[in-house]
Amino acid sequence: MLYQSKERRDGALQELRYSVSNNSEVLQSAKDKTGRKIVGVFHSVVPEELIYAAGLHPTRLFAHFDEPITLADAHMQTFFCSNVRAIWDQVLKGKYPYLNGVVIPTACEAVDYIYQTWKRHNPYEFVTSVVLPFKKTENALSFLAAEIGRLKKSLEGFTGREISSDSLHHAIELYNKNRELLKKLYELRKSESPPLCGVDAYYAVMSGFILDKEQHNVLLEQLLGELQSRSDSPRADVRLLVSGGCMIDVRVLEAIESLGAVIVADDTNTGSRSFWHQVDAAKDPLSALASRCMAVPSPFTTSSEERLQYISEMIREYRVDGVVFAIQKYCESEKFDLPFLEGEIRGRFGVPTTYVETDYLADIAPLKTRVEAFIESLKAV
Amino acid sequence: MAEKKKKGLKVNKAIGEAIAKCYQDAQTKRPLAWSLLAGGNPLIEIAHAAGIQLVFPENYGAACSTKHASGRYCEIAEAHDYSSDLCSYCRNCFGYIFAQDAEPPQGGMPEPDLFLMTTNACVHYIKWFDSLRLMYNKPLVMVNTPRVMDKGRVEDYYLEHTVREIEGAIAEIERITNIKVTHEKLSEAVKLSDELNDYWREIIEMQKAVPAPMNLPDIGNVLFPVVGLRGTREGVELMKQTYTEVKQCVAEKRGAIEEEKHRLMFLNIPLWYNLRLAGYFAEKGACFPFMDYAFYVWPPVKMDPSRPIESLAAKALYGQLNEGPDAQIDNLIRDIKEFHIDGVVIHSDRSCKVMSLGLLDAARIIRETYHIPVLVFDLDHTDERVYSDAEFKNRVDAFLEMLE
Numbered sequence: 001m002l003y004q005s006k007e008r009r010d011g012a013l014q015e016l017r018y019s020v021s022n023n024s025e026v027l028q029s030a031k032d033k034t035g036r037k038i039v040g041v042f043h044s045v046v047p048e049e050l051i052y053a054a055g056l057h058p059t060r061l062f063a064h065f066d067e068p069i070t071l072a073d074a075h076m077q078t079f080f081c082s083n084v085r086a087i088w089d090q091v092l093k094g095k096y097p098y099l100n101g102v103v104i105p106t107a108c109e110a111v112d113y114i115y116q117t118w119k120r121h122n123p124y125e126f127v128t129s130v131v132l133p134f135k136k137t138e139n140a141l142s143f144l145a146a147e148i149g150r151l152k153k154s155l156e157g158f159t160g161r162e163i164s165s166d167s168l169h170h171a172i173e174l175y176n177k178n179r180e181l182l183k184k185l186y187e188l189r190k191s192e193s194p195p196l197c198g199v200d201a202y203y204a205v206m207s208g209f210i211l212d213k214e215q216h217n218v219l220l221e222q223l224l225g226e227l228q229s230r231s232d233s234p235r236a237d238v239r240l241l242v243s244g245g246c247m248i249d250v251r252v253l254e255a256i257e258s259l260g261a262v263i264v265a266d267d268t269n270t271g272s273r274s275f276w277h278q279v280d281a282a283k284d285p286l287s288a289l290a291s292r293c294m295a296v297p298s299p300f301t302t303s304s305e306e307r308l309q310y311i312s313e314m315i316r317e318y319r320v321d322g323v324v325f326a327i328q329k330y331c332e333s334e335k336f337d338l339p340f341l342e343g344e345i346r347g348r349f350g351v352p353t354t355y356v357e358t359d360y361l362a363d364i365a366p367l368k369t370r371v372e373a374f375i376e377s378l379k380a381v
Numbered sequence: 382m383a384e385k386k387k388k389g390l391k392v393n394k395a396i397g398e399a400i401a402k403c404y405q406d407a408q409t410k411r412p413l414a415w416s417l418l419a420g421g422n423p424l425i426e427i428a429h430a431a432g433i434q435l436v437f438p439e440n441y442g443a444a445c446s447t448k449h450a451s452g453r454y455c456e457i458a459e460a461h462d463y464s465s466d467l468c469s470y471c472r473n474c475f476g477y478i479f480a481q482d483a484e485p486p487q488g489g490m491p492e493p494d495l496f497l498m499t500t501n502a503c504v505h506y507i508k509w510f511d512s513l514r515l516m517y518n519k520p521l522v523m524v525n526t527p528r529v530m531d532k533g534r535v536e537d538y539y540l541e542h543t544v545r546e547i548e549g550a551i552a553e554i555e556r557i558t559n560i561k562v563t564h565e566k567l568s569e570a571v572k573l574s575d576e577l578n579d580y581w582r583e584i585i586e587m588q589k590a591v592p593a594p595m596n597l598p599d600i601g602n603v604l605f606p607v608v609g610l611r612g613t614r615e616g617v618e619l620m621k622q623t624y625t626e627v628k629q630c631v632a633e634k635r636g637a638i639e640e641e642k643h644r645l646m647f648l649n650i651p652l653w654y655n656l657r658l659a660g661y662f663a664e665k666g667a668c669f670p671f672m673d674y675a676f677y678v679w680p681p682v683k684m685d686p687s688r689p690i691e692s693l694a695a696k697a698l699y700g701q702l703n704e705g706p707d708a709q710i711d712n713l714i715r716d717i718k719e720f721h722i723d724g725v726v727i728h729s730d731r732s733c734k735v736m737s738l739g740l741l742d743a744a745r746i747i748r749e750t751y752h753i754p755v756l757v758f759d760l761d762h763t764d765e766r767v768y769s770d771a772e773f774k775n776r777v778d779a780f781l782e783m784l785e
Binding site: 074075076077079080106108109110112113114115116117119120129131133134135137139140142143146147150299300303304305329330331332333335336337338339340342355 | 461462463464466467468471500503504505507508509511512515523525527528530531536538539542545546549705706707729731734735737738739740741742745759
């Protein structure tokens with residue numbers, strides 16, 4: 001049975017879904033309406049609050065899933081992550097007409113070095129970087145706070161206006177509210193009969209990378225209200241956690257849930273990792289933003305052990321029956337952690353795992369076959 | 382065709398013995414650390430100052446590859462779920478650990494007491510050493526270094542952060558090994574590292590001579606003291622010998638190959654399993670006086686023994702791996718001219734992402750600037766399973782014909 005019924009797509013969820021599926025149109029329209037310039041970011045580790053406080057509209061950069069990679073092949077070899085290559089390809093093809101600039105963090109190799117390629121080809125008015133530490137110490141925190149201070153100056157240089165402490169405080173409050181609402185939404189997935197499935201959660205989180213946070217918060221509150229009044233959700237017999245990096249391709253989640261399982265939790269850059277940690281509004285803002293960036297459990301800044309802790313808490317809290325590692329081809333930092341995480345999750349927690357590889361525009365059928373066998377094995381337990 | 386390549390520098394024998402000694406000593410001496418080489422890891426000088434025996438997993442990858450053991454080790458790692466997407470130095474290392482061979486190449490790398498690394502190379506290395514730490518349950522001393530995203534923009538707080546990181550690392554090493562790293566010891570190691578640098582700088586400079594005194598295998602060999610013996614008297618002596626021999630070659634106009642007709646640049650890590658390829662080029666009169674892996678990844682950054690930690694921090698921040706393609710491309714454009722290069726061979730290395738990004742842009746910019754032939758091939762520096770000799774030589778032949 002397909003988990004989501006048509007009715008479930010109505011209301012707030014319908015709007016959130018629309019914004020993801022029509023992101024170019026939505027962003028262009030937001031820009032036309034508000035006059036705010038649009039700045040793309042790679043990864044949830046970028047402190048978007050600063051961009052927002054600068055009077056800009058931050059958006060996560062994603063490839064449109066309708067374009068084979070051609071032009072980027074002249075710049076990036078095919079042995080780099082195809083999500084990053086696809087973004088670069090679409091930049092070269094002018095597929096982000098609404099974009100004014102970009103903030104690129106140090107993350108994986110592909111993202112790190114696309115920064116210099118980006119600068120060399122200079123497609124937009126503004127490009128800057130944020131250098132992240134690989135450690136989570138006091139020395140690393142004070143470094144990152146200084147680096148975020150540099151980002152602040154860089155944004156101020158771009159807009160020609162100082163970011164006031166009031167506007168930064170407002171942005172932090174707004175983003176904290178957003179993260180709190182998303183966590184509430186995820187809380188509902190702990191239920192025996194979760195009122196939203198993994199695909200719904202995907203749209204709820206992803207839409208936040210496109211819509212203005214004020215608008216997103218209104219829609220999330222509306223969605224929470226709608227879901228809390230529902231009592232007809234089916235019981236989730238097979239409860240899965242999906243772990244991977246940038247889980248942008250919704251077809252992967254749709255394929256998994258079309259097989260009779262429900263994704264009740266995730267450990268992805270496009271899911272829980274992006275909102276799980278709050279910014280401490282009572283602290284010095286730059287340092288508080290740095291703390292949150294460092295807490296994001298992305299594998300390129302997080303040890304395998306810390307990742308295990310994050311995933312194992314999810315397994316326990318969401319009563320997960322099985323873990324699907326769905327990892328992008330050439331996402332090496334995720335792949336490095338895989339043998340350790342699979343071994344520990346199976347061995348220490350007795351939770352079965354499986355691994356599938358994803359790739360931009362790849363045929364989804366082999367992945368579906370593998371996950372189907374996994375779900376069948378879970379049902380047989 | 383007549384054999385035109387020569388046997389290389391005499392000092393190669395002494396360097397080979399130094400490599401063998403490193404692995405022999407690793408079998409018995411303690412404390413033993415597995416240390417990264419890449420990016421000018423500042424912990425190498427510190428470890429030498431402390432008398433910690435070092436062994437280098439990257440060098441071990443190259444050593445296994447030259448003995449044709451890496452293909453099997455990579456396969457074993459893959460059977461343990463380490464993806465073929467990962468760097469083959471890392472897979473070689475995991476495969477070596479899982480294989481538990483009775484007689485591994487060079488006697489193998491015994492279980493260490495600690496791991497030493499700096500983050501300035503790539504994410505693969507960070508994850509690699511994190512995985513090793515968990516496998517052996519031994520401490521990892523890690524120096525975090527900020528990536529230099531814009532050419533030449535090293536903020537003051539980048540340097541300050543790195544200095545504090547190194548200070549913290551020294552304290553950790555002292556705690557783990559119970560060895561005191563005094564200022565005097567450290568200062569002496571930095572002084573030796575700088576002496577080595579001076580020779581290295583001169584040697585690089587002499588590679589501009591026509592004919593070139595060293596070819597690719599010589600440069601590959603000399604890398605061991607350049608990267609692994611920094612901060613030691615032994616390293617300085619080997620570099621001095623190399624310098625003396627190279628200088629003599631230049632004075633006598635004695636080239637690394639007979640009849641040097643073409644001077645080529647090699648970009649990226651060599652194919653360790655097939656260093657004889659340089660001989661194939663040499664047969665056609667082509668020499669490689671330049672390899673960016675050696676000259677840019679470990680540049681001779683000037684060091685000041687009176688400020689050892691600051692010097693080590695600067696060493697860690699500068700270098701191709703931490704600075705990215707921007708600096709590399711500008712340097713290449715300069716050095717093609719200075720080294721009288723008339724062709725460029727680019728190894729687009731599926732296992733070394735950090736050194737391969739930007740190379741396609743570099744190829745285009747070089748062609749546009751100098752109109753010289755550029756050969757780009759996709760292979761792997763350690764895992765020889767992806768290499769096809771006939772296919773590769775066909776491409777080399779076509780490239781060499783363009784040079785004629």
